[in-house]
Amino acid sequence: MKYKIKIIIDKILSFFLPRTCFCCGADLKTKTILCTNCFKKIEPVKGMLCQRCGVMLKSGGKHCRNCRGSKASKYKCSFIRSALQFNEPTRALVHAFKYEKYLNIAPYFAEVMYKTFRKYPEYREAAFLVPVPIHKSRQRKSGFNQVEVLAQHLGKICSIPVLNALVRTKNTESQTKLSREQRKENILGAFALAKGVEGEIKGQAIILIDDVCTTSSTLEECACVLKSAGAREVLALTALRE
Ligand SMILES: [Zn+2]
Numbered sequence: 001m002k003y004k005i006k007i008i009i010d011k012i013l014s015f016f017l018p019r020t021c022f023c024c025g026a027d028l029k030t031k032t033i034l035c036t037n038c039f040k041k042i043e044p045v046k047g048m049l050c051q052r053c054g055v056m057l058k059s060g061g062k063h064c065r066n067c068r069g070s071k072a073s074k075y076k077c078s079f080i081r082s083a084l085q086f087n088e089p090t091r092a093l094v095h096a097f098k099y100e101k102y103l104n105i106a107p108y109f110a111e112v113m114y115k116t117f118r119k120y121p122e123y124r125e126a127a128f129l130v131p132v133p134i135h136k137s138r139q140r141k142s143g144f145n146q147v148e149v150l151a152q153h154l155g156k157i158c159s160i161p162v163l164n165a166l167v168r169t170k171n172t173e174s175q176t177k178l179s180r181e182q183r184k185e186n187i188l189g190a191f192a193l194a195k196g197v198e199g200e201i202k203g204q205a206i207i208l209i210d211d212v213c214t215t216s217s218t219l220e221e222c223a224c225v226l227k228s229a230g231a232r233e234v235l236a237l238t239a240l241r242e
């Protein structure tokens with residue numbers, strides 16, 4: 001299976017020729033973005049997962065600390081799963097995808113996300129894939145929302161239409177150095193419903209799409225907006241899980 005993915009990533013990246021591995025900086029002989037060593041370190045999310053947020057549980061149980069007991073049912077985003085574990089090589093892939101515009105990583109992420117999608121019947125009733133939006137000032141700078149590109153690829157494979165149901169109203173600072181509580185605060189009120197989509201999402205199950213899930217505060221904030229606009233259920237699927 002890994003071999004197949006390797007072929008795919010070789011193919012899609014064949015016209016980019018980075019001279020060094022995006023992760024470790026080793027010289028590359030093949031037309032890949034990662035060296036063989038780094039590529040081997042890519043791991044799917046596996047083992048026991050929190051039933052709601054999908055984080056890997058080291059010591060078992062049904063839920064992680066943040067979703068335990070009555071907490072699980074309070075979240076608007078009811079189900080989150082991710083394809084790959086966040087580590088040095090996958091972080092390098094997301095970085096190349098997001099900031100270096102290696103858009104051809106999207107089909108690879110979509111492929112591994114589709115494997116996760118197929119594993120869970122929870123996703124089957126979804127009417128739309130909704131990408132987590134970026135602020136329009138950032139979109140102007142980069143020309144695209146990379147998550148939307150990812151959603152389009154995934155939507156094609158799983159035959160679910162993509163709906164840009166959300167807009168980002170707040171240009172939030174990067175979440176990477178923030179604590180769980182700070183992230184919540186930072187992202188509060190950052191999203192709004194896009195114009196004219198209310199009728200479409202009313203009563204529907206929706207899958208939010210994002211590249212990385214860390215504390216799930218972004219997904220939760222998006223889910224709040226969709227739920228108050230009448231969505232029946234909001235689930236999420238991301239490429240990476242930190
Ligand atoms: Zn490497």
Ligand SMILES: [Zn+2]
Nearest residue numbers: 050053064067
């Ligand atoms: Zn959890």
